[in-house]
Amino acid sequence: MIARRIADYLGEKLGLDAETRDVVRFGAENLLLSCAGLGAVTLVAWLLGCPGEALAVTGVVIALRSLAGGAHLGAPLRCTLFTAMVFPALGRAAQALAAGGHLVAGFSAGAAVLCLAAVALLAPVDSPAKPIRTAAHRRRLRRLAILAVLAVALVTAALLATGASRSLAAALGTGLLWQAFILTRAGHAALRFVDRLSASALCHR
Amino acid sequence: MRRIKYLVLAGLTAALVLLAQVAAASACLWGHYQPEVPDKLAKY
Numbered sequence: 001m002i003a004r005r006i007a008d009y010l011g012e013k014l015g016l017d018a019e020t021r022d023v024v025r026f027g028a029e030n031l032l033l034s035c036a037g038l039g040a041v042t043l044v045a046w047l048l049g050c051p052g053e054a055l056a057v058t059g060v061v062i063a064l065r066s067l068a069g070g071a072h073l074g075a076p077l078r079c080t081l082f083t084a085m086v087f088p089a090l091g092r093a094a095q096a097l098a099a100g101g102h103l104v105a106g107f108s109a110g111a112a113v114l115c116l117a118a119v120a121l122l123a124p125v126d127s128p129a130k131p132i133r134t135a136a137h138r139r140r141l142r143r144l145a146i147l148a149v150l151a152v153a154l155v156t157a158a159l160l161a162t163g164a165s166r167s168l169a170a171a172l173g174t175g176l177l178w179q180a181f182i183l184t185r186a187g188h189a190a191l192r193f194v195d196r197l198s199a200s201a202l203c204h205r
Numbered sequence: 206m207r208r209i210k211y212l213v214l215a216g217l218t219a220a221l222v223l224l225a226q227v228a229a230a231s232a233c234l235w236g237h238y239q240p241e242v243p244d245k246l247a248k249y
Contacts, residue, residue, distance in 0.1 A: 020222070066234075072233065078237075079238030
């Protein structure tokens with residue numbers, strides 16, 4: 001993979017030991033996956049005509065998922081393709097919802113309450129590739145995730161109160177709902193299903 | 206020129222190590238794939 005090659009190149013040029021090379025590989029993998037995901041979401045959202053809404057959904061997920069965790073797919077390419085489909089679709093859904101007018105306030109409030117409950121009960125949800133090892137860290141992440149949900153709810157309320165953008169407010173709501181969903185067993189089952197479905201087509205790339 | 210290249214590579218490495226530390230302290234990556242965390246950072 002590219003991240004491994006970058007780490008090996010830097011390790012060779014700077015004389016890094018194997019452990020430090022692995023840390024550099026992890027940093028590079030995070031950077032490349034984030035850039036690929038963000039680029040793919042922006043491109044698809046631009047083609048669908050909802051870049052603002054899709055990036056608002058992505059922003060909510062970046063803020064919350066880093067703290068609350070959630071279900072994952074088994075390979076980086078699958079992840080990028082899935083992210084590029086889901087977040088713009090949620091952005092489009094937010095646009096459609098905003099066109100409905102009065103629905104947005106109720107939807108946003110419901111999404112915030114649901115996400116808050118899911119985060120309070122389930123977060124943080126870790127993965128086998130990155131287990132959370134201490135109870136103190138787990139408690140800290142849960143507290144920060146709850147604060148993040150409240151912050152998103154506050155921004156949504158401000159957007160609705162000022163009348164700045166109903167579609168962005170709806171997008172924040174769909175982001176909260178998605179985050180709540182991937183914390184649940186149903187979310188894990190859905191991503192496992194997507195993993196199985198796409199594994200044969202993409203041959204574990 | 207060689208010194209500048211060395212400094213650039215060292216800066217890039219430091220930035221990637223910092224990013225790795227931040228990522229290791231979070232619950233997971235925001236996308237739908239989680240890279241394997243190195244043993245050196247598996248302390249949280």
